[in-house]
Amino acid sequence: MSSVNSAASPAARLRGLKPDWLSDPKVWRTEVLAGLVVALALIPEAISFSIIAGVDPAIGLFASFTMAVVISVVGGRRAMISAATGAVALVIAPLNRDHGLGHLIAAVILAGVFQVVLGALGVAKLMRFIPRSVMVGFVNSLAILIFMAQIPEMTDVPWPVYPLIVGGLALMVLLPRITTVVPAPLVSIVVLTVITVGAAIAVPTVGDQGALPSSLPVPGLPDVPFTLGTLTTIAPYAFAMALVGLMESLMTAKLVDDITDTQSNKTRESLGQGIANIVTGFFGGMGGCAMIGQTMINVKVSGARTRLSTFLAGAFLMVLCIVFGPIVSDIPMAALVAVMVMVSFATFDWHSIAPRTLRRMPVGEIAVMLITVACVVITHNLAVGVVVGSVTAMAVFARRVAHRAEVTAVIDPDRTTAVYRVTGELFFASSNDLVGRFDYAGDPDRVVVDLSSAHIWDASSVAALDAIGTKYAQRGKTVEITGLDGPSARLHDRLSGELAAGH
16 A cells, blocks of 8 residues: 655645635635725825825825835734824824924834834733723724714715715615625725716715825935934824824734634734834835724725735725826715715624623723723824723722732630631732731730732732731731742742831
């Protein structure tokens, strides 16, 4: 009998290395069409963010192009869209207003350097400290912001805008029940454009948002003096941009992980965001980060799953602007508003506010979610909401755990020894009440504090145990601490007697 070689042939291994879109025509079609839909939706968004930052629309469009193309290669989360964003625009707008475009471009490059450094230092690991309630609040506030961003496009506009939006929504709801061969948002955009152009309906269009670029961006250095003064001017803005960009990107990556039931490399994503911003700066873009709304269009609405859709979103963006600019300019804003409203409703976690869920959830968890949503909606800054929500969640957790530390007293029958059994986690919130749980005057001369069911976490707990021993010593009584586990014993041995005032 001839033996069968279990090792895969070189050809088989090579096929295994091919991306899905190279071997599966269905995946190819999905990725290409998803990239086209995202590119169409990116144009008015990028122009709007350019206006917020106070720069020419081409600066935002160039940033969206370079961010998407570069991150598709170096990023850690497949199918996620990075481009010019409102959060970044808000951070750098004052710098552009006070010092000009050259300083803004320099800040973008420096922000990219900061992101590479933070990524190398492992900042992505901090994602583990963001609780689920904050994540749910983040998602819901994102959906609310996406919807709120569409309100100006539905206010003080010609009346045909409203039936166009309703028609676009109807198409996106009904078409997937018939076929999913072509993304419903793309069909909606094409149909509404044909209707408005064919019937000569006067409604706001993409062209009304600003002029589209007519050529590709070219690399160059920022027009600033390369001095220490320039560095000190741009550094605070660059660092703020780096933090906001990383936080939004990592949160978006985690959201896509949950939607696609896959894991991504958050450290690589952090490094990739930095590299993409450095490249964007050298090409004269305003910088950016992960774009949550466009990512939801790509992943949740269009079904994209690979880097091809991200790359094509950037590539199609420039092709649409440069080659098909006049046609793209005729797209009614109502079509894109309908797409974003659909994204808003698809993004919102409706289960989180269902009465049945609210009845079962702890009050603290609900409060954290609501605080996160409120902070984001009020400040229009997702990073602020995540930070405040996480801090609130930690406070709620500390309060909950603090109440689990208990002290039980047992007096020996011969009245010579008092044994106090401490159970629970001892840290700053729980150990502050520990000192008041002992009967210093009434206890016998020997006291044993049994910590076999407890764990010491910080210096506050060691200081509390020292205070207990001091209070007994002042009355001529001795205290013996027993049952410490290894880490607790080492912490106690290192700090005991060193925390009193004057040391």
